[in-house]
Amino acid sequence: MLRPFTDEPLAILDRPDAAPPAGLADDDLRRLYELMVRTRAVDEKALILVRQGKAAFYTASSGQEAAQVGSAYPLQEQDWIFPAHRELGCLLTHGLPMEEIFGQILGRMADPCKARQMPVHFGSRRLHIVPTASTVCNHLPEAVGAAYAARLRKETAVAVAYFGEGASSEGDFHAAMNFAGVFKTPTLFVCQNNQYAISVHRQAQTASRTIAIKAEAYGFDGYYVDGNDVLAVYAVMRQAVDQARAGGGPALIEALTYRYAPHSSADDDKLYRKEDEVKEWRERRDPIRRFRLFLEKRGLWTEAEDRALLDRVKAEVDAAADRAEAAPDPPPETLFDDVYAAPLWIQERERAAMLGRAAGRA
């Protein structure tokens, strides 16, 4: 059993005796690696789409792949994900197709949410992924409610809410943690602590020693884990998910990580952090390279396999983005759909007027 409330992040990869946690076969290890590589490839493609003027905005995940893939890998099909805006790897791991991801980023009908929100607000009913709101942290109480409902119906689903360390300052964080503790819901709170909430550093965000320790006050366990160590993240999350599924209540997982890119395509990180710091994380603590070295050491991976994987993934990513780009824009007549189950008379009139004007222009 991994211990909660440690002062140092739990880690596996860099130990001399590093071994995969129980439950991960060699194929799982290769799959984890591929998902991380795929996450970075989608990320890089999305930034190209922004530079080409095809996507309006993007929040990059690069550097955080282990926290994302490792935490979503123990989840099952029936489980719920309430993402924030930097969970690309979680969603790929939970099965969100790349074409839908690029459809969302490009604002095309390849997005199952019909291109209603700005980029990186992914959602899919089929996969129990509740689309993000840009307002910070209000999905956390919802994850408590979804988990409560699952238990009431005697389902085995758990609900996972993702957020950043900055979000832990919001009132809804407290409300959700408190409710989850009182009702002992099968809810996992996963904090990707990438150390910056846009420009505000972790040290200026909270005087708490860790984010994880906050769980103590709500009556459940908090785990502090090396978020760039995919095996450690998986092991912690697996333990917490199994416990929640068995009726043991919620847990808070803080994954310490680092984002390489600015907060978003509209941010300039030179205003608040040194390039040397980014370089240090990128070159010495990169989650993908750390895991590849582990796989190579165990004889599970070769340079030739790596080249082949990168080529294959890049081709798949490019093809998915092309398919998404070829998908239609949302048709004008859908502007009023899905506000209500059926449009109100107010909307019927506005729609008729809008379509009349559009026809006049055409």
Added chain:
Amino acid sequence: MPTQTMVQAIRDAQRVAMKLDDRVVVLGEDVGRRGGVFLATEGLQAEFGPDRVIDTPLSEAGVLGMAIGMALNGMVPVAEVQFIDFIWPGFDQVVSEAAKLRYRSGGQFTVPLVIRAPYGGGIRGGHYHSQSPETHFVHTPGLKVVAPATPADAKGLLLSAIRDPDPVIFMEPKKIYRVAKEEVPADDYSVPLGVARVAQEGSDATVITFGAMVHVVLEAARRLAAESVSVEVLDLRTLLPFDRDAILSSVKKTGRAVAVVEAPALCSFASEMAAFLQEEALDSLLAPVRRVTGYFTPVPYGLDRLYLPDADRIIEAVREVLRYG
């Protein structure tokens, strides 16, 4: 048919809904063992158990956020906010989440949720137990907003709200929770959303209002009748979507309109009525639309009798619209 007060009818509606549909759950502060501070959920926990009638910690953001999450996962929550004046910590949940999840998910996710909240003044509750903040919610696409004026309507509208596929803000006029009993149909019974009620027929002027103000307007209408002025009183029942046809047909008949709300005038529902009527019925209007509203102040404890529209102010406004042409 049993006779019930409004608060009894509201409790009865929740009981009927819970009995007929396992997905219906009730949650909020003090709704379980206490039965709600106004007893609007009295007896429900004893009948349906603490898992379905949930006493929550004290956090409106928590109550509403949790309710939304339950709705996303197949339940039909009826969440109580103890006083609508306390809804603001959960306002983000209402306007950013409940109202928008259907749209932002492209229709994949829905939030069939009812938020019950006592509203309105005249109970000597000071600002934080007296407000009528319907405008904030009527201004939000994705919500429906309902406010009953009678026990039978309260039951029928609440059952409709619980079965509605969209989130409904159900504003309960607490001043008249217990003032009168009337016959309320037993068991399952519904009053459709979006349909107004003519509370009193008349021919000289239309007064448009809702909730507790319906009874103040009826008193004004009785006094005006003594002067041979015939007032038609329109009880909107649903504010979003309001009943366009009922309003237009009444105002086209009388040619004069007064709108009465408890909230301050600026950007109020009364203002919406004035704007709506000058756009849709200018040819029928014989006089400007008058608004009778609360003042542009917080609701005062010591002077609340002066703050709320009363029969005198309503009569004055009706006389004024009658002076034209």
